[in-house]
Amino acid sequence: MSFTTTGLIQSPDESLEYFFVEGCHILETWNRAEDPNLSIVRARVTPGVTTRWHRLRGTIERYLILAGTGVMELHGIPPRPVGPGDLVYIPSDHGQRITNTGSSDLIFLALCTPRFRPEVYEDLEQSSDA
Numbered sequence: 122m123s124f125t126t127t128g129l130i131q132s133p134d135e136s137l138e139y140f141f142v143e144g145c146h147i148l149e150t151w152n153r154a155e156d157p158n159l160s161i162v163r164a165r166v167t168p169g170v171t172t173r174w175h176r177l178r179g180t181i182e183r184y185l186i187l188a189g190t191g192v193m194e195l196h197g198i199p200p201r202p203v204g205p206g207d208l209v210y211i212p213s214d215h216g217q218r219i220t221n222t223g224s225s226d227l228i229f230l231a232l233c234t235p236r237f238r239p240e241v242y243e244d245l246e247q248s249s250d251a
Contacts, residue, residue: 162237
Protein backbone atom coordinates (compact mmCIF):
# COMPACT_ATOMS: atom_id res chain seq x y z
CA MET A 122 0.00 0.00 0.00
CA SER A 123 1.32 3.43 -0.89
CA PHE A 124 0.65 5.83 1.96
CA THR A 125 1.90 8.74 -0.13
CA THR A 126 -1.00 8.60 -2.58
CA THR A 127 -3.81 7.21 -0.46
CA GLY A 128 -2.98 8.40 3.05
CA LEU A 129 -2.84 6.17 6.10
CA ILE A 130 -4.37 5.98 9.54
CA GLN A 131 -2.84 3.49 11.94
CA SER A 132 -2.79 2.69 15.63
CA PRO A 133 0.37 1.41 17.32
CA ASP A 134 0.39 -2.19 18.53
CA GLU A 135 1.24 -1.88 22.25
CA SER A 136 2.50 -5.47 22.30
CA LEU A 137 5.42 -4.37 20.08
CA GLU A 138 6.95 -2.12 22.75
CA TYR A 139 10.54 -3.20 23.46
CA PHE A 140 13.37 -2.26 25.83
CA PHE A 141 16.21 -0.42 24.10
CA VAL A 142 19.83 -0.49 25.34
CA GLU A 143 19.63 3.28 25.97
CA GLY A 144 17.51 2.50 29.05
CA CYS A 145 13.96 3.16 27.91
CA HIS A 146 11.01 1.33 26.41
CA ILE A 147 10.27 2.09 22.75
CA LEU A 148 7.10 1.74 20.71
CA GLU A 149 7.77 2.56 17.07
CA THR A 150 4.76 4.37 15.66
CA TRP A 151 6.35 5.42 12.37
CA ASN A 152 9.66 4.23 10.92
CA ARG A 153 9.46 3.18 7.29
CA ALA A 154 12.03 2.91 4.53
CA GLU A 155 9.54 4.47 2.11
CA ASP A 156 9.47 7.61 4.32
CA PRO A 157 13.18 8.16 4.97
CA ASN A 158 12.77 11.72 6.23
CA LEU A 159 11.02 11.00 9.55
CA SER A 160 10.53 8.44 12.28
CA ILE A 161 8.32 8.75 15.36
CA VAL A 162 8.52 6.60 18.49
CA ARG A 163 6.86 6.72 21.86
CA ALA A 164 9.53 6.45 24.52
CA ARG A 165 8.82 5.46 28.12
CA VAL A 166 11.31 5.91 30.97
CA THR A 167 10.38 4.32 34.29
CA PRO A 168 10.67 6.23 37.60
CA GLY A 169 14.22 6.82 38.82
CA VAL A 170 15.86 5.74 35.56
CA THR A 171 18.43 7.82 33.67
CA THR A 172 19.04 6.88 30.06
CA ARG A 173 22.60 6.41 28.88
CA TRP A 174 24.63 9.30 27.51
CA HIS A 175 24.29 8.85 23.77
CA ARG A 176 24.07 10.65 20.46
CA LEU A 177 22.54 10.00 17.06
CA ARG A 178 25.04 10.43 14.25
CA GLY A 179 23.65 12.49 11.39
CA THR A 180 20.15 12.54 12.90
CA ILE A 181 18.26 15.43 14.49
CA GLU A 182 15.94 14.42 17.32
CA ARG A 183 13.06 16.19 19.03
CA TYR A 184 11.32 15.11 22.22
CA LEU A 185 7.73 16.15 22.88
CA ILE A 186 7.00 15.37 26.52
CA LEU A 187 3.52 13.87 26.95
CA ALA A 188 3.43 12.74 30.60
CA GLY A 189 5.61 12.63 33.70
CA THR A 190 8.50 14.78 34.83
CA GLY A 191 12.20 14.60 34.25
CA VAL A 192 15.50 16.37 33.78
CA MET A 193 16.96 16.70 30.30
CA GLU A 194 20.72 16.91 29.85
CA LEU A 195 22.32 18.12 26.63
CA HIS A 196 26.05 18.63 26.19
CA GLY A 197 26.88 22.30 26.44
CA ILE A 198 23.86 23.55 28.39
CA PRO A 199 22.78 23.15 32.03
CA PRO A 200 20.33 20.32 32.89
CA ARG A 201 16.72 21.46 32.76
CA PRO A 202 13.46 20.11 34.19
CA VAL A 203 10.93 18.94 31.60
CA GLY A 204 7.26 18.08 31.78
CA PRO A 205 4.12 17.73 29.65
CA GLY A 206 4.10 20.04 26.64
CA ASP A 207 7.84 20.73 26.67
CA LEU A 208 9.78 20.31 23.44
CA VAL A 209 13.46 19.39 23.41
CA TYR A 210 15.49 19.95 20.23
CA ILE A 211 18.61 17.78 19.97
CA PRO A 212 21.02 18.58 17.12
CA SER A 213 22.60 15.67 15.28
CA ASP A 214 25.74 14.23 16.87
CA HIS A 215 24.87 15.91 20.20
CA GLY A 216 25.26 14.11 23.55
CA GLN A 217 22.06 13.66 25.52
CA ARG A 218 20.29 11.79 28.28
CA ILE A 219 17.08 12.14 30.27
CA THR A 220 16.17 11.20 33.85
CA ASN A 221 12.69 10.38 35.11
CA THR A 222 12.42 12.34 38.38
CA GLY A 223 8.76 11.54 39.02
CA SER A 224 6.79 8.68 40.53
CA SER A 225 5.13 7.66 37.25
CA ASP A 226 6.44 6.88 33.78
CA LEU A 227 8.01 9.69 31.77
CA ILE A 228 6.47 9.42 28.30
CA PHE A 229 7.47 11.37 25.23
CA LEU A 230 7.44 11.23 21.46
CA ALA A 231 10.86 11.18 19.80
CA LEU A 232 10.81 12.48 16.23
CA CYS A 233 13.94 11.87 14.17
CA THR A 234 15.02 13.37 10.86
CA PRO A 235 16.14 11.55 8.89
CA ARG A 236 14.41 8.45 10.24
CA PHE A 237 16.11 6.53 13.04
CA ARG A 238 18.23 3.54 12.11
CA PRO A 239 20.01 1.50 14.81
CA GLU A 240 23.45 2.13 13.29
CA VAL A 241 23.23 5.90 14.03
CA TYR A 242 22.96 5.28 17.81
CA GLU A 243 26.25 5.77 19.66
CA ASP A 244 26.61 5.01 23.37
CA LEU A 245 28.84 7.75 24.77
CA GLU A 246 29.37 5.97 28.08
CA GLN A 247 31.66 3.58 26.20
CA SER A 248 33.80 6.40 24.79
CA SER A 249 35.58 9.49 26.08
CA ASP A 250 32.87 11.84 24.70
CA ALA A 251 30.44 11.54 27.65
